[in-house]
Amino acid sequence: MAESDPRIKMRFQFVKGDELKYISHLDTMRLLLRGLRRGAFPLVFSQGYHPHPLLGLSPPLPLGVTSEAEYGEILLREAVPPGEFMRRLNGCLPGGLQLVRAAEADLSEPPLMAVINAALYRAFPEGEEGREALEEGIRRLLERKEIPVIRKRQGKKPSRVDLRPHIFAIRVAGEEEPCLELLLRTGSSGGASPGEILRELPGKEGADGQLPWRLHRAGLYIYRDGFLREPM
Amino acid sequence: MADLREVLDKLLAQVQKPARYLGNEWNAVHKEHDSVAVRAVIAFPDLYEVGMSNLGWKVLYEAVNREEDLLLERVFAPAGDMEALMRRWGVPLFALESARPVKEFDVLGFSLQYELSYTNVLNMLDLAGLPLYSSRRQEGPLIIGGGPCAFNPEPLAPFFDLFLLGDGEEALPELLRAWAELTREHSGNRREILAALSRREGVYVPSLYRPLYRGKVFQGMERLDERAPERVRKRVVRDLDRAPFPCAPIVPYTGIVHDRAALELFRGCGRGCRFCQAGIVYRPVRRRSPERLKEMARELLQATGYEELSLVSLSSSDYPEIDALVRDLAAESPVEKLRISLPSLRLDAFSGALADQIRQERRGSLTFAPEAGTERLRRIIRKEIDEGDLYRAVGSAVEAGWKQFKFYFMIGLPGETERDVEGIADLVRRLLDHFAGKKERLRISVSVATFVPKPHTPFQWEPQLELSRVKERQRLLKAAFKGLRSVELSYHDAEASFLEAVFARGDRLLAPVLERAWRSGCRFDGWTEQFSLERWRAAFQEEKIHPESYAYRRYAYEEPLPWDHLSPGVKKEALLREHRRAWEEAQRHGGE
Ligand code: SF4
DSSP, rough: BBOOOOOEEEEEEEOOGGGGGSOHHHHHHHHHHHHHHHHHHHHHOBBBSOOBBOOOOOOOOTTTTOOOOOOOEESSSSSOOHHHHHHHHTTTTTTTEEEEEEEOOOOTTTOOOHHHOEEEEEESSSSSSOHHHHHHHHHHHOSSSSSSEEOOOOOSSSSEEEOOGEEEEEEEEEESOOOOEEEEEESSSOOOOHHHHHHHHHTTOOGGOOOOOEEEEEEEEEETTEEEEEEO | OOOHHHHHHHHHHTTGGGGGOOOOTTTOOOOGGGGOSSEEEEEEEOHHHHHHHOSSSHHHHHHTTSSSTEEEEEEOOOHHHHHHHHHHHHHOOBTTTTTTTTTGEEEEEEEEOOOHHHHHHHHHHTTOOOOOSSSGGGSSSSEEEESSGGGGGGGGGGGEEEEBOOOOHHHHHHHHHHHHHHHHTOOOOOTHHHHHHHTTTEEEEEEGGEEETTTTTTEEEEEOOOTSOOOOBBBSOOOOOOOOOOOOOOOOOEEEESSEEEEEEEEEEEEOTTTOHHHTTTSSOOEEOHHHHHHHHHHHHHHHSEEEEEETTTTTTGGGTTTHHHOOOOOOOOSSSOOEEOOOOOHHHHHHHHHHGGGTTSEEEEEEEESSSSSSHHHHOOOOOOOOHHHHHHHHHHHHTEEEEEEEEESSSSTOOHHHHHHHHHHHHHHHHHHHTTSSEEEEEEEEEEEOOOOOOTTOOOOOOOOEEEEHHHHHHHHHHTTOTTTEEEEHHHHHHHHHHHHHHHOTTTHHHHHHHHTTTOOOOTTTTOOHHHHHHHHHHHOOOOOOHHHHHOOOSSOOOOOTTOOEEEEEEEHHHHHHHHHHHHHTTTTO
């Protein structure tokens, strides 16, 4: 609950580059909050003993993945023109995390975290990889009715998950150097990470447990009735 | 050599908390290496989360980097998983900002905060690809050390080229420039350069002194070069208002131990508790003016975006008119919802007004350090507070809404009897009874450390209580706390405190032990889960050294001490007088 009436909800899209692909979701949240404080924005705080600004972020980006389409939303007490918001906040953030778009959203709109449910990733194989081999790998993966994996999370019991229903589509793309495009379910109602899927791809097990792919998130979407819609 | 970014990118994909190794945090300083005269790295021999919570090196980072011709980067001890990968892939220790090998810098300076980080120092030298012993290094970076442990660095002496005693914010930039100049002048002749540097105040060059022994008994230091002083005096910054301070410190991405803006109110402490080394080596007390502090606080908060301001000093509540200062800082804060915290509170200087001012923090716990359970013992150690102070302080805090309290005590103090140990529980029980009428029960946690005799303190001659007896007293304490619900009791690892005592009063004979322990795998000895006294015992045995003779022995007044040639500005006779007074107190009040 907010302690003073929020006037506006600012939504923004940001990119996360190579320099910052190794900071976690929580770190990203912290970084944005401190940027907002450095920029002296008129923040709206939650109530309670530890008041905190009301910042929401799109579903977590896996560690080691760059992105051109992350989203955030923050409640402000006073109107700030979106252009100025973006310029001022960018000045308070490092080069590896920068806003590319900002716009006011309706206060009644549901939080991004609740509606974003699809993520598009690009995976670039390290080293030479023939287009045919990739296509064959995908074909065999998608043939499977079930792709069961065991998920281990710190402090929790390992659980068994079927990845197959979380795959919307996978295809080979790229003009000269082939890459994979994976459209996967993400968000609060479950999903799969690109790393999990790629590990199941036949013939591409990495040495040292290292994933032989460079990963990039190219988009986050609201996927409904067969249509992909950008969040803003 | 180019930087290591490309290979690092692969390594970081495989480690825990890769955000420790990025080097591009907000306010990190990146300078062109070719644009400066001297390139230095400050090394903190512990994990990133611990090192980034320390204010000392940040002051130096500011003091050096604000000079155009100098550059100072950082490095922390890599965690075990990172170390393994670095060794496997042949990646040398690198400075975070530029990702260049530490070995390519001109000066590598270690922040020596606690003895249990010494194996990490060796490990970092080795990871850097440097020979451990200074006698084997005719080129490559100059290895220097500073911080409280530099006041008896003897166990580390053979590994270092020099130590800086005292405040570094003026001394370090000067030293870096002098190093560059002398290197040119003496075309790299290390011994000559070091001898020339040894004439500067605060500079201790261990290779210019040779310890004398009869058997394994230390007999004194012999000076090998006329230019080196007989006694090295520490450097002292006179005017803190004009000294550099990190008003735009590096803001980490990842959570660290103390993730907040730190404002140093004053340096030094005038209290003179007899066990306390910090109280001696940071003398004299030097305060910043309220005006300067307010200016610094504003800058700090604007430059970092922190929501918490921590007023740090050895005992912050001793700052004159601390109430007014805290009130003004809160009122003039440039950020909303600022929390102000005081990590070091004195029981007798904690008022209701102060309790009110820092009440935003009341969700957390308030920390006090009575150190001993009985008035008698507190007199012996000169922690001059009485029980009334305790009730008053806790009372003010309870009024202001606090419910959780943390108390620090020590066991094994000189003159301590079992009654004093039980006295800790009695004190806590009386405190609980005193506030029993309140709606909500106080929640108290009691943390008990083991006394470690430290050089340059009035208790430097005292033996440490033997391990078996420390454990006995811990059991006694546990029994005494039975039935005190809502009290949480915890101890420091007694075995680690034993090793700390050995190295705190150590001499150069310990250097080979240290090396052996490190070679046998000792790292991060300050971390309970990694500490192994067994491995250490084996190392002592191999070197035929009895650690007990360092920790458990009562040193004689007449005997020369391995740190006598290093001066914190307090005379040995003064310490001796204080030590005698402690015993007079003990006699007057009975006991052992
Ligand atoms: S223990 Fe605290 S109060 Fe006592 S001398 Fe040391 S710093 Fe000062």
